[in-house]
Amino acid sequence: MQKQILLILRNYSKIPYTLKGRKKASQEWLVRQFKDPYVEKAKKENFRCRSSFKLLEINEKHKILTYGCTVLDIGCAPGSWSQVCIRAVNSDGFDKTKPKGIVIGLDRLPIYPLEGVTFFGNTDFTTNEAKMKILKTLNGAKVNCVLSDMAPNATGIRSLDQEQIMNLAHEVFNFAKEVSAEKASLLVKVWDNGEVGKFVNMLREHYETCKHVKPNASRSDSAELFILAKGFKGLQKIKHHM
Ligand SMILES: C[S@@+](CC[C@H](N)C(=O)[O-])C[C@H]1O[C@@H](n2cnc3c(N)ncnc32)[C@H](O)[C@@H]1O
Structure with a gap:
């Protein structure tokens, strides 16, 4: 003691x-x-930041990153989620005859390169340019897991900040519908607010399951929370409400 x-x-x-x-x-x-013990742990395990443990924890429980899968990591700088992704989609001990996975990361900030990952730094996801870069890289391939850890720069005006993060979440969801393979997953960061329930309900129409997740590595005093949707139903199977 x-x-x-x-x-x-x-x-x-x-x-x-x-x-x-x-x-x-x-x-x-x-x-x-x-x-913060995760800061020290991240240093020891060579992760670029403590956020890695949030994704590791979520993946440990929900198995969204599997060998060979294609992952899109939106708002990825400095790149610790991408580190987790590339390790998971290319990790040994699985069927090595299968092709390795693909990880594409994008952020409006510059990103230091990471072996095996295609990064687009200095790229704002809300622009057409960003989506075109991703689509060109995918070259027709579908994505198995869409991640977004994006957060806007907080202004301190609660309602404005919440509106901005929900706008980003909707934009990610719309793009995920366009690029996801059937059964794909979607993990999106939001801040806990009244709009989250509506967002979850909307996701439930397109994914088999959808829930809130708050990993231990996510600070308890932070409003941050993740929405995890699994089992993308595919666009053609969505019922349109008239
Ligand atoms: C919490 S950090 C992501 C940390 C990352 N998951 C990791 O583990 O290294 C949130 C990131 O979202 C990015 N971001 C916010 N809005 C964005 C936008 N419109 N387009 C692209 N990136 C954005 C920020 O630049 C920031 O790097």
């Missing part, structure tokens, strides 16, 4: 030095990083 306290104190003793001259929000962020 004493050893543990000493260790914590040693870690905290680094904090004041690093915090000097920073704004309050930045200080709070740093303190949280120091205390």
Whole structure:
């Protein structure tokens, strides 16, 4: 116990030095990083950031990334979900006669290259250009798993931020319908708000199952939550309501 306290104190003793001259929000962020076990774990396991553990946890439970599958990772920078994806779709121990999987990542920020992954950095998903880049790369192939960890830059105006993240979620869903293979999955980040229920109901028309998931690695004080839809029914099977 004493050893543990000493260790914590040693870690905290680094904090004041690093915090000097920073704004309050930045200080709070740093303190949280120091205390966060996933930050340390990500470093040890060579992941670009702690978010990797959210996807690892979801995949462990829901098996959305399988050997050989094609994945689209939207809002992928700095690339830790893509790292999880490429490991999963190309991991050994499976039937090596099957072709390896494909991972395509896109972000409006620049992205440092990652072996095996096709990245489109500096590309805003809401533009036509972004969709054309993805479609060209797919070259007619269908996607088995669409991921979106996109979040808009928060303005602090709650209603505006929520509207923006829901707009992104709808845009991802519309594109997923266009590119997904039958039985494909969709994982989309949203912020918990009144609009989420309507979104889930809409997804249920197109996917066999749809639920909320909140992995342990997702901070409990964050409104972030993921919508996981599985078993895409295919466009032709969707009933149109007149
Ligand atoms: C939480 S981060 C993603 C972290 C990533 N999943 C990982 O594990 O490395 C959210 C990302 O969404 C991106 N983003 C937000 N809006 C976007 C948009 N319209 N088009 C493309 N990327 C967007 C941001 O630039 C940011 O890099």
